[in-house]
Amino acid sequence: MTEIRLPSSLDGIEPVQSVRTPIRMEYTFTPGVAAQTYLRAFGNKKILGNVSPVDGAILVPPRGADPRHGVLCEEFVEMSHTGHVGSYCVTNVPIPGRDLDLPYISAWIFLDGADIGFLNLVAECPPEKCRIGMRVEAVWKPDEEIGMTAENILYWRPTGEPDIPFEAAGVRGWHARKAGGENA
Amino acid sequence: MESNERLSAPLVLEYPFTRTTGPVIGAFFTGLREKIVLGIKRQDGTVLVPPTEYDPETSETLTEMVEVGQVGQITTWTWVQEPRDQSPWDAPHALAMIKLEGADTPLLHAVLVDSPESLEVGMNVRIKWREETEGHIKDIEGFIPVEETND
Numbered sequence: 052m053t054e055i056r057l058p059s060s061l062d063g064i065e066p067v068q069s070v071r072t073p074i075r076m077e078y079t080f081t082p083g084v085a086a087q088t089y090l091r092a093f094g095n096k097k098i099l100g101n102v103s104p105v106d107g108a109i110l111v112p113p114r115g116a117d118p119r120h121g122v123l124c125e126e127f128v129e130m131s132h133t134g135h136v137g138s139y140c141v142t143n144v145p146i147p148g149r150d151l152d153l154p155y156i157s158a159w160i161f162l163d164g165a166d167i168g169f170l171n172l173v174a175e176c177p178p179e180k181c182r183i184g185m186r187v188e189a190v191w192k193p194d195e196e197i198g199m200t201a202e203n204i205l206y207w208r209p210t211g212e213p214d215i216p217f218e219a220a221g222v223r224g225w226h227a228r229k230a231g232g233e234n235a
Numbered sequence: 236m237e238s239n240e241r242l243s244a245p246l247v248l249e250y251p252f253t254r255t256t257g258p259v260i261g262a263f264f265t266g267l268r269e270k271i272v273l274g275i276k277r278q279d280g281t282v283l284v285p286p287t288e289y290d291p292e293t294s295e296t297l298t299e300m301v302e303v304g305q306v307g308q309i310t311t312w313t314w315v316q317e318p319r320d321q322s323p324w325d326a327p328h329a330l331a332m333i334k335l336e337g338a339d340t341p342l343l344h345a346v347l348v349d350s351p352e353s354l355e356v357g358m359n360v361r362i363k364w365r366e367e368t369e370g371h372i373k374d375i376e377g378f379i380p381v382e383e384t385n386d
Contacts, residue, residue, distance in 0.1 A: 053258075053296050053298055054298060055258045055259060055262060055298050055300060056298055056299045056300060057262055057273075057300050058271075058273065058300060058301060058302045060269070060271060060302060061262065061265060061266065061269065061271075061273075064265060064269060065265075066258075066261050066262065066265045067256060067261050067262075067264040067265045067268060067370035068255060068256060068261055069253050069254060069255050069256060070253070070254055070256055070260075070264055070370065070371055071251075071252070071253050071371070072252045072253070072254055073249065073250065073251050073252060074248075074249070074250045074252060075247065075248070075249045075250075075321065076247070076248045076249075077245065077246075077247050078245070078246040078247070078248070079243055079244070079245060079246070080243065080244050080245070080246035081241065081242070081243045082242055087241070087242050090242055091242075147251045148249065148251070199242060200244075
């Protein structure tokens with residue numbers, strides 16, 4: 052590394068090596084039509100998806116559009132509260148702002164019938180037992196604490212049912228259906 | 236929950252970054268902690284404040300850090316009547332480019348005066364240090380006019 056020459060007034064002074072630069076942004080979040088519809092239903096323990104008018108793909112959570120085709124999605128469909136793990140990550144290192152007990156599992160949850168997944172926690176499952184294709188179900192907060200918030204579902208836990216085949220789990224299923232045409 | 240009122244909620248994004256400074260910015264902050272200001276010398280002898288690791292025009296590696304003065308001239312300024320919540324300053328103040336003695340480039344900082352009437356390009360200002368310094372740009376509370384500090 053290049054030697055930096057300092058003025059003698061800093062001789063023997065402990066150098067600064069890092070600086071704290073916290074950033075904080077305060078927004079007022081106003082959900083759009085699709086997210087509002089989703090949140091109102093979610094406040095009643097219902098999970099909604101959007102149906103793509105192009106190929107019938109079910110997108111959860113609904114965003115009001117199919118980003119693959121740039122078309123509006125106006126049809127909603129109620130989803131089941133069970134699905135499978137499409138892929139997952141075990142976190143062993145704490146990060147600021149997350150006070151979860153370590154290790155914890157973050158997973159892409161694919162609800163039954165959904166064509167895309169969403170990120171959520173998996174618990175009641177030792178990390179070494181977690182696997183792609185594992186069937187899971189939602190664990191909701193107590194009814195009196197349910198609101199229009201993503202925090203309604205505490206985590207997902209294994210149902211104990213047989214796994215989805217690896218080839219059909221997560222986005223692999225998506226690609227398999229696309230390649231295979233009608234065998235969705 | 237069945238209401239059709241528009242939904243809305245506060246959303247706060249917060250990143251508790253700690254950045255490593257590298258040898259040059261680190262030395263600059265070390266200087267601030269010791270209540271001196273360091274620049275870095277270019278090949279043509281001019282001095283950049285704040286210092287950079289590379290010459291912004293020739294891309295040459297720069298290595299010679301030098302101390303510059305604590306008094307400088309305002310080269311341009313703007314007035315902030317209503318600082319935002321997260322501004323380091325609560326009271327109305329100026330933001331100014333200040334060229335310190337011995338420096339050839341200006342530094343952006345606040346000038347702490349009561350009204351924009353007392354400001355002009357070319358006026359001399361000096362650093363007002365915080366009592367406790369930690370190696371951060373905020374070690375400089377701001378700049379104040381030189382005339383008012385002859386005590």
